[in-house]
Amino acid sequence: MSESTTATLEAGTTTESQRTHISMQQALNRALDEILSADPKTVVFGEDCGQLGGVFRITDGLQAKHGESRVFDTPLAESGILGMSVGLAMAGFHPIPEVQFDGFAYPAINQIVCQIARMNYRSRGKLPMPITLRVPSFGGIRAPEHHGESLEALFAHVPGLKVVSPSDPHDAYHLLKYAASRPDPVIFMEPKSRYWQKGDVDTSDGGTLTGARIVRPGRHLTLVAWGAMVARCLQVAELAAEDGIDVEVLDLRWLKPIDAQALATSVGKTRRAVVVHEAPLTSGLGAEVAQLITQSCFDTLKAPVERVTGFDVPYPSGDLEDEYIPNIDRILLGIQRVLEYRRG
């Protein structure tokens, strides 16, 4: 990224920003198209990824453009898809497999955890696994059972995997291209409830893609979120502002490795934090975030880090989904608990 900017500047020209207003689905589709064009060793595959373009149409039109050997349908078997990715990576390819829905990553956990995550280690670095596993993730679309799960803590806990989740079309476009260019396995968690939301994408400048991102600066408190919860936290911040509470929203983006520095900087300034996630509370990533904040900001924190999360229940069906996913009221109450905290 910076290299090309430098080259352009040296040539005495300025980079025109390339802005476009598209949905996250379109942004991901465009990113995949460009990745396939740029790297002949990239292969995109999964269930219904070919002619149909995926059930979410993320791979729409890619088979027609890049051919059936680059973009293909596999038999309906997740372990097969991920196990095959290992062999393809060993043969020098860059696999970008898709698991159709988050809940169907479970049948492939053995290959993900025991094979993909360990092959670089097992081979002492001789067999890197440049695999980007795309997982349509999280709830919010009133889908059937197993079609909306939050697996980030499970994946982030596994040594050898990296985990990222974009929250808007701009980041989706750039983070996917970035993830696919890396030599390590990345679990790319796409917030499916945000697939159709449009946003500005500057295709020429992704900014810094390695850490967290402040999506809204504020002074009184930091909301830490990722994926679909970022948009909700932005709504909450607007409402809180009406009451004179200036909320900073930090989009964590990388769930492994977590940008501990960004957490320290933001909460070091606001001195209060609430972590918001859809996943169940117990052993969720919120605990990890809270610990990182405690470690860097213990002396200045004005209240314990608060968590607003899903519950320790199997992901409920559509009718109860709104009760499960942190909603605006619950997040506001979380903010209130932190603001009203008094030392005993």
Added chain:
Amino acid sequence: MDSFLPAVAAADAAPLASEQLRELYSLMAAVRYLDTSAVAWQRQGIIPGYAPELGQEAAQVGSAYALDTARDFAFPTYREMGVARTMGVDMVAYMSTHKATWHGGMYDPLASRLAPIQAVVAGSVLHAVGWAHGQTLSEEPGVALSYFGDGASSQGDVHEAMNFAAVMKAPVVFFIQNNGWAISVPTERQVAGGSVAGRAAGYGIPGIQVDGNDVVAVYEATRDAFAHCRAGNGPVVVEAMTYRRGPHSTADDPGRYRSLDDERIDAGKDPLERLRERLLAVGAADEAFFAAAHEAARIEEELIRTGIEALGPRPGTEMFDFVFQETTPALENQATRWREESEHV
């Protein structure tokens, strides 16, 4: 059961020359010697554990002998020492996994064409399919050789692998060493229908069952399977019927599930002895040759043992070094903390 490899297989391939038969014997003798010694090493405390393959020398040497390390790639489990030796893998590096030096062994998988040792049964069968499909995509002639056992064939991944390979016509040879046992469970309580090769028909793949104690038969079956794959006909299942004579691992007590008499009756004729008789019958070798082969095996074992004993523990930093190609700040911090604390102690 029938072999139904189409005629495209290496029908025109020449029978093994005397020199090749002798080479097979030398390989099997080296493997036998090293295998028996490795069990002794464990008893002597040189290595903490080992998975013996006594009786499977013909299956391993014969199959690996059909492989071309210039273009093919083998995917082992944890019991393929004979395969590694036949492929010319650095045996100290191979044995280092049993020394508990490094999971996966210390050999370079890309250079040796042998994937790292791994312990999840059937874990690598799908890798073979993916690698083989990669050959198709890059229009290269390599064939993947996937090793697994009759017990592993109960895993869902084997079903997925065979189905994937058949659908994609991937050039992969599924090589099953049916050694009669999966730890304590005999094949008849592991494989419904009694034959893994028999299942191949259900995937539309040719399957062949071969006498796994006959190194020539194993070699020829594998060679034909490779020819079938290389001709673009997709995968083949080869099931070598053999017998694991010793324990499953150095921690196993086979006396709890079979008697020595059962073992003697079921194991059949020793594959090494069989080849020896064959060589003598066709006049391809004499006693001096056998004596020399065994002496070479003894010397080789000594060198490998010396190499293994000389392997010191790996530097602790390596624990952190190979997790990723691009390390993470958290991991760097943990490595730094580890360094400080281990120096402090």
